[in-house]
Amino acid sequence: xxxxxxxxxxxxxxxxxxxxxxxxxxxxxxxxxxxxxxxxxxxxxxxxxxxxxxxxxxxxxxxxxxxxxxxxxxxxxxxxxxxxxxxxxxxxxxxxxxxxxxxxxxxxxxxxxxxxxxxxxxxxxxxxxxxxxxxxxxxxxxxxxxxxxxxxxxxxxxxxxxxxxxxxxxxxxxxxxxxxxxxxxxxxxxxxxxxxxxxxxxxxxxxxxxxxxxxxxxxxxxxxxxxxxxxxxxxxxxxxxxxxxxxxxxxxxxxxxxxxxxxxxxxxxxxxxxxxxxxxxxxxxxxxxxxxxxxxxxxxxxxxxxxxxxxxxxxxxxxxxxxxxxxxxxxxxxxxxxxx
Amino acid sequence: xxxxxxxxxxxxxxxxxxxxxxxxxxxxxxxxxxxxxxxxxxxxxxxxxxxxxxxxxxxxxxxxxxxxxxxxxxxxxxxxxxxxxxxxxxxxxxxxxxxxxxxxxxxxxxxxxxxxxxxxxxxxxxxxxxxxxxxxxxxxxxxxxxxxxxxxxxxxxxxxxxxxxxxxxxxxxxxxxxxxxxxxxxxxxxxxxxxxxxxxxxxxxxxxxxxxxxxxxxxxxxxxxxxxxxxxxxxxxxxxxxxxxxxxxxxxxxxxxxxxxxxxxxxxxxxxxxxxxxxxxxxxxxxxxxxxxxxxxxxxxxxxxxxxxxxxxxxxxxxxxxxxxxxxxxxxxxxxxxxxxxxxxxxxxxxxxxxxxxxxxxxxxxxxxxxxxxxxxxxxxxxxxxxxxxxxxxxxxxxxxxxxxxxxxxxxxxxxxxxxxxxxxxxxxxxxxxxxxxxxxxxxxxxxxxxxxxxxxxxxxxxxxxxxxxxxxxxxxxxxxxxxxxxxxxxxxxxxxxxxxxxxxxxxxxxxxxxxxxxxxxxxxxxxxxxxxxxxxxxxxxxxxxx
Numbered sequence: 001x002x003x004x005x006x007x008x009x010x011x012x013x014x015x016x017x018x019x020x021x022x023x024x025x026x027x028x029x030x031x032x033x034x035x036x037x038x039x040x041x042x043x044x045x046x047x048x049x050x051x052x053x054x055x056x057x058x059x060x061x062x063x064x065x066x067x068x069x070x071x072x073x074x075x076x077x078x079x080x081x082x083x084x085x086x087x088x089x090x091x092x093x094x095x096x097x098x099x100x101x102x103x104x105x106x107x108x109x110x111x112x113x114x115x116x117x118x119x120x121x122x123x124x125x126x127x128x129x130x131x132x133x134x135x136x137x138x139x140x141x142x143x144x145x146x147x148x149x150x151x152x153x154x155x156x157x158x159x160x161x162x163x164x165x166x167x168x169x170x171x172x173x174x175x176x177x178x179x180x181x182x183x184x185x186x187x188x189x190x191x192x193x194x195x196x197x198x199x200x201x202x203x204x205x206x207x208x209x210x211x212x213x214x215x216x217x218x219x220x221x222x223x224x225x226x227x228x229x230x231x232x233x234x235x236x237x238x239x240x241x242x243x244x245x246x247x248x249x250x251x252x253x254x255x256x257x258x259x260x261x262x263x264x265x266x267x268x269x270x271x272x273x274x275x276x277x278x279x280x281x282x283x284x285x286x287x288x289x290x291x292x293x294x295x296x297x298x299x300x301x302x303x304x305x306x307x308x309x310x311x312x313x314x315x316x317x318x319x320x321x322x323x324x325x326x327x328x329x330x331x332x333x334x335x336x337x338x339x340x
Numbered sequence: 341x342x343x344x345x346x347x348x349x350x351x352x353x354x355x356x357x358x359x360x361x362x363x364x365x366x367x368x369x370x371x372x373x374x375x376x377x378x379x380x381x382x383x384x385x386x387x388x389x390x391x392x393x394x395x396x397x398x399x400x401x402x403x404x405x406x407x408x409x410x411x412x413x414x415x416x417x418x419x420x421x422x423x424x425x426x427x428x429x430x431x432x433x434x435x436x437x438x439x440x441x442x443x444x445x446x447x448x449x450x451x452x453x454x455x456x457x458x459x460x461x462x463x464x465x466x467x468x469x470x471x472x473x474x475x476x477x478x479x480x481x482x483x484x485x486x487x488x489x490x491x492x493x494x495x496x497x498x499x500x501x502x503x504x505x506x507x508x509x510x511x512x513x514x515x516x517x518x519x520x521x522x523x524x525x526x527x528x529x530x531x532x533x534x535x536x537x538x539x540x541x542x543x544x545x546x547x548x549x550x551x552x553x554x555x556x557x558x559x560x561x562x563x564x565x566x567x568x569x570x571x572x573x574x575x576x577x578x579x580x581x582x583x584x585x586x587x588x589x590x591x592x593x594x595x596x597x598x599x600x601x602x603x604x605x606x607x608x609x610x611x612x613x614x615x616x617x618x619x620x621x622x623x624x625x626x627x628x629x630x631x632x633x634x635x636x637x638x639x640x641x642x643x644x645x646x647x648x649x650x651x652x653x654x655x656x657x658x659x660x661x662x663x664x665x666x667x668x669x670x671x672x673x674x675x676x677x678x679x680x681x682x683x684x685x686x687x688x689x690x691x692x693x694x695x696x697x698x699x700x701x702x703x704x705x706x707x708x709x710x711x712x713x714x715x716x717x718x719x720x721x722x723x724x725x726x727x728x729x730x731x732x733x734x735x736x737x738x739x740x741x742x743x744x745x746x747x748x749x750x751x752x753x754x755x756x757x758x759x760x761x762x763x764x765x766x767x768x769x770x771x772x773x774x775x776x777x778x779x780x781x782x783x784x785x786x787x788x789x790x791x792x793x794x795x796x797x798x799x800x801x802x803x804x805x806x807x808x809x810x811x812x813x814x815x816x817x818x819x820x821x822x823x824x825x826x827x828x829x830x831x832x833x834x835x836x837x838x839x840x841x842x843x844x845x846x847x848x849x850x851x852x853x854x855x856x857x858x859x860x861x862x863x864x865x866x867x868x869x870x871x872x873x874x875x876x877x878x879x880x881x882x883x884x885x886x887x
Contacts, residue, residue, distance in 0.1 A: 207748045208741040215738045218727035225683070225724050226739040226792070227710045285729050 037334050041279050041294045041327070048301045056308040064304065066187060070255075072300040073193035074099075074248035074264075076293075078271040080200045081130075081241030083292045085144075086275050087204070088237045089217035089284025090137065093148040095245040095271055097155035098129045099264035102249025104159045107168035107259025110175050119178075122250050123243050129155055130242015134235035152268070159261035167260035170253075179255025189251045196244070201289035213237065218285025273320065274299055277327040298323070372397035372561050373418065373530060378427030380413050386585045387413040391427070393580065393590055397529075400552060400562045402572040405582030405605055406839070406870075411565050414582065415532050418563065419451035420444030431530060448529035450522075452536065458515045460508025464501045465489035468521045492521055496551055513544035520551065531555065533564035537571060549575050567670040569598050569878050581605055598878060606871050638697050640831050641714075641800055643682070646691035646702070651677040652855040655691070657833070659800065664822070664832045666846030668839065668873040674855040675835040676719060679802040682833070683716035684709035713799030715739075717789055717806055719835075721782070725789045728778035732768070733759035735777050735788050740796040763791035765824070767817045783814025790821060801825070803834045807841060819845065839870035851876040 036043070053059040078095050085092045105125045109118035129151070136147040170176075181188050204210035215223040216233045224230045248267070253259040278295030280287025299320065306316045373395040380388040388410040395401045403411035416422035418429060423439030430436070437443040441451070458467050465485045466473070474481045474488065486503060493500040498517060501510060507518060516536065523531050533552075537545045552562055552575055566572050572579060579596050581589040581604045589604050639658045646655040652674035659665050667675040681689035684703035693702050695712050703709035709716070718724035726735050736759040737744055744755040760770045766787040777785060786806065793801055806822065807815045822845060826832055836842050842849060849861040849868050859876040861868045 206750055208745045208750060209748060211734065211738060211741055211750060214730060215727050215734075218729050219723075221724045222718075222727055223738070225685075225706055225716055225718055227706050228738065229707065285727060 040330065040334075041277065041291065041298065045294050045298050045301070048298060048305075052301055052305045052308075056305060058308070059304070066190065068297075068300040068304050069190045069193070070187040071303070072296055073187075073189040074252045075267055075270050075274065075299075076193050076296040077196055077244045077248040077251070078241070078267055079274040079292050079296055080196055080289065081237075081244030082271045082275050083200070083280060083287060083289055084204065084213060084237040084240050086272075086280055086282065087217045087284060087287045088213045088234055089220065090144045090234060090237060091148065091272075092133065092238060092241050093145065093268055094129070094133060094152040094155055095241060096264045096267040097152045097159065098126055098242050098245035099249035099252070099267045100159045100261050101129060101155055101162075102126055102246030103253035103259040103263055104163045104168060104249075104261055105246070105259070106250040106253045107170050107175070108162070110170055110172075115174050119250065122246050126242040126244070126246025126249075127239055128242070129246070130239040131235070133242065134238035137238065138231040138235045156261065163259070163261050165261060167258045169258045171257055176254055176257055179251050179253070189255070192247070192251065196247075197289065197293060204289050209233075209236075214285055216284075270299065273324045276331075277324060279327070279331060281331065282328070370397055371395070372432055373563070374430045375414075375418075376428040376430075378414075378417060378424045378429060380417060380422060381425045388417070388424070389585045391587050393587060395561060395563060395578070397561050398556060398559045399577040400556050400564065400575050402576035402579045403563065403565045403582060404567075404569065404572055404579060404601060406837075409582035409605070410585040410587075411580075411582040412534060413585075415451065415534055415563065415565055418444075418530075419449060419532050421451065445526065445528075448527060449532065450526065450528040450530070451532040451534065452516065452519045452523065453534045456512070456515050456519055458507045458518060461506055463504060464507055464510070464514075464518055467507045467518045468492070468525060470522060472526060488525075489521070492524065496521070496524075496554055498547070498551070511544070513540050513548065516540070516548070517551070520555075524555075528560065530561045530563065533562065533566075535565055535567065537566065537568060545571065569601055572601070573598065583607060602871060602874050602878065606874065639694070640696060641682075642694040642697075644692040646678060646681055646689060648674075648677050648681055648686050648689045651686075652681075652852070655850075655852070655857050657850060659831050659833060661799075661831055662826050662829045663848070664826050664834060664846045666842035666849040666868075667833065667835045667852060668842055668849045668861075669852035669858075669877045673852040673877065675852055676804055677855075678852070679716060679804050679833065679835055682709065682714050682800075683802055684714075685716070710798065715793050715796075715798035715801055717793060717801060717803040719804040719808065721785050721789060726777045726785055729776060731774050731776055732763070732780065732788055733773045736762055736791045736795050739792050743796065758795055759791065762795035763787060765794060766790050766821045767814075781810075781814070783810040783818070786810055786814070786818060787821075790818065794825070798830075800831045800833065803832055803836075805836055806834065807836065807838060815841075839873050842873065843868045843870055849873055853877045 049059065058064055078099060082092060082095065102122050102125065106118060106122045109121050112118075113121070133144075133148055133151055136142050136151065137144050140147075142150075177188065178192075179189055183191065204213065212223070212228050212233050215226070215228055216230050220230055223233075245267070249264060252263060256263075274295035275287070275292050276282060276295070277298055278287070278291030278293070280291050302319060302323070303316060306313075306319075371394040375391045375393050378388060378391045379386065391410070391414060403414060405411045413422060417424045417438070418431075418436070420437060420439060420441040420443065428435060429438075431447060431449060434447070436447055436449065459470065462470070465482075465488075468489055469485050474485050490500045501514060507515060510518075520531070536548060540548060549571065552564075556562060556577075564576075573593065573596065576593050578590065578592055579601070580587055581601070583605060588607075638660075640661050641657070641659040643655065643657040646657075647653050655674075655678055657665065657678070667678060669675050677686060680686050681691075681702060682693075684706045687704055689702050691702055693700055700712060703712060703714065706716075722728060727738070730738070733756050737755045741750060741755075744751055744758055756773060760773050763773065764770055768784060768787045768791060772780070772784070777788060780788070790806070803822065807818055810818070819841060822832060822834070826845075832845075834842060834845055846868060847863050850857060851859045851861065851873055861872055861876065
């Protein structure tokens with residue numbers, strides 16, 4: 001077995017291919033067309049940044065890039081969790097509620113305990129919420145869509161009840177640090193996102209756990225017959241997502257200095273859109289973490305451009321919606337192309 | 341038994357109540373269906389060759405033969421599901437629309453397959469009138485449909501199901517009746533049944549046979565495919581035997597008995613020995629197959645009184661190291677259920693199981709089964725075996741990723757090496773190890789599944805239809821591989837509808853029929869042949885059974 005040569009660009013090597021390892025065995029399997037389709041969303045992103053830079057010459061400034069990243073770090077974190085869930089063939093509509101719970105909990109816990117303990121407690125809240133999703137889906141066999149639709153409402157209710165429907169304002173430096181401070185010129189929120197991204201990408205592409213996630217999403221029955229603990233894997237993806245969502249909610253609360261139950265309503269849709277636009281399949285079993293990064297950057301670039309040009313937010317929503325549909329249609333098209 | 345073609349035309353029209361006055365009577369007697377040199381090729385295989393025969397109206401015609409003999413192809417061509425490669429079929433003097441089931445249905449030919457087309461959430465009458473509902477000005481006439489349904493039930497002599505019951509809650513037999521009724525209200529002249537009784541219980545079978553007689557009396561032509569020879573002999577007016585894509589014999593019911601049928605289905609004894617030999621030489625198996633396991637050695641697996649409610653009852657098995665045990669019997673005899681129970685997939689299974697002489701409980705999950713050393717090679721490769729969007733090596737390795745990882749981190753090189761090592765034994769080309777499973781042929785996909793169990797080495801392999809749907813060359817490779825694995829000490833329980841393969845591989849064959857054990861054949865005592873398995877399965881000669 002010769003050591004496979006690596007012909008794909010650096011993006012892919014960061015964390016493995018779409019379908020685990022398939023595409024990197026030999027150059028013979030690659031041709032221009034496949035290469036083009038495989039990275040289609042990367043080309044879209046590159047084109048977008050070039051257009052943005054033409055319309056708005058400050059686009060590539062360090063400050064602007066930092067801005068894009070720190071603005072999108074919270075939703076990006078949620079999308080990382082969502083990538084696990086969706087590759088395992090699931091779906092999670094409750095992330096925005098867990099996101100809100102994370103923000104409320106952080107603002108509330110902050111005064112009562114040391115900052116480090118508060119952070120861990122908030123992550124614990126996310127873990128519990130995600131685990132509840134996972135248990136409902138794997139133990140009660142409720143369809144993920146319905147299960148998380150239900151918990152979305154329930155978790156949101158908890159956030160409102162806990163906060164008495166009032167914003168919990170925190171003005172201390174330590175509370176704001178997570179969302180607003182920088183270390184060595186890098187915003188802490190961006191550093192956290194980058195760290196979580198690298199670990200998640202590595203876990204998904206390189207570990208036994210990650211490979212099992214693909215197997216469960218690709219063919220649940222085959223995975224079960226091969227002896228994979230299917231329910232445990234599915235459960236864990238929801239737990240991971242819960243933690244990610246709570247972390248993201250905490251970062252947003254820290255950035256705005258307030259924890260309130262009505263934040264993050266768009267997080268569910270945005271995070272799912274990011275995963276899909278990146279090219280991870282809705283059907284499970286296919287996708288990659290780098291695709292989620294690309295999806296996040298595409299959305300971040302659009303938002304940034306629209307803000308810079310002072311276009312209406314409503315126009316952004318319109319364009320985002322069109323992009324999501326176009327991305328899925330493209331996926332379906334290339335899928336058909338692949339099979340025939 | 342013989343049908344009188346001059347009988348009075350009975351109430352076909354009364355069954356078919358709507359305005360479409362039926363053309364009954366015209367189908368009575370005479371040649372209703374005429375096949376002229378109909379052939380069907382699937383790539384290189386000739387599924388059906390120059391079939392020429394005619395079927396008389398108002399009779400029950402049975403098609404029998406082994407799996408793959410061409411009988412189902414013949415039925416499919418007539419139903420418009422399969423377009424013939426050449427030839428001509430006429431029904432009532434008109435050529436049928438080939439490959440168009442919808443138009444064949446309109447022409448009065450309705451096929452009822454094993455996979456029923458019932459909409460589970462709808463009521464019984466809604467299913468009967470599916471696609472042709474009674475309505476007035478676009479509004480469904482629910483009451484009228486119910487009345488017509490009840491009347492139809494009375495006419496064919498079955499009790500109507502309670503009003504409002506969802507079809508999905510009915511038994512398979514009741515659902516099948518709904519399909520038959522759907523055929524009747526659509527003015528069907530020819531009804532085709534594919535294994536109509538395979539999934540029915542005994543009383544339900546009797547009821548279905550009664551109904552078929554009744555339909556025959558009403559002038560409807562019935563063609564049915566069945567493995568159950570008793571049934572065929574009980575109801576058919578004519579029997580057509582298929583073998584290897586050819587119609588080898590045709591005759592009136594009175595010309596047949598069970599022995600003759602079995603002989604005709606398998607070819608004569610000489611031919612059947614030849615087939616076995618060809619098969620063995622094809623994959624270079626030693627003439628006296630792999631070293632006989634020591635008969636006195638302790639059984640690696642002993643199973644007593646395996647019962648899965650509704651499927652199998654009181655099955656006893658014994659398997660020694662390196663031994664191949666075949667489960668013989670017809671489709672639906674419970675062979676697959678036995679394998680699934682051992683693989684941990686039948687939670688309702690009861691019975692006593694010993695592994696290495698140690699009493700263990702019957703596994704309740706795949707993981708428990710794996711811990712006992714039992715691994716299943718599933719029948720449905722794509723549905724239950726492979727992750728199609730993964731590459732070959734991952735499909736091989738994912739049954740035990742721990743072996744190619746360290747502290748949970750995968751090593752690509754070790755995975756590729758292990759996968760190549762495991763799969764090359766089955767003739768899988770190493771350079772294809774990175775290809776997606778969905779891009780591989782059936783044979784190569786099966787090699788991947790075998791390689792998966794080569795890679796993580798269970799002690800007992802449960803192989804369900806290991807050669808189904810793959811070409812001859814790959815078949816031979818897989819057969820050879822199974823023999824080598826057995827010679828290597830792996831114990832195998834194999835289920836296959838290809839009886840020649842079961843014979844060629846197995847040291848013992850346990851024969852099942854209707855969920856019960858009907859006999860055991862042992863190679864040491866005599867050569868195992870397909871006809872012996874078939875005879876034991878249909879209870880023809882108890883003498884073969886040597887428990």
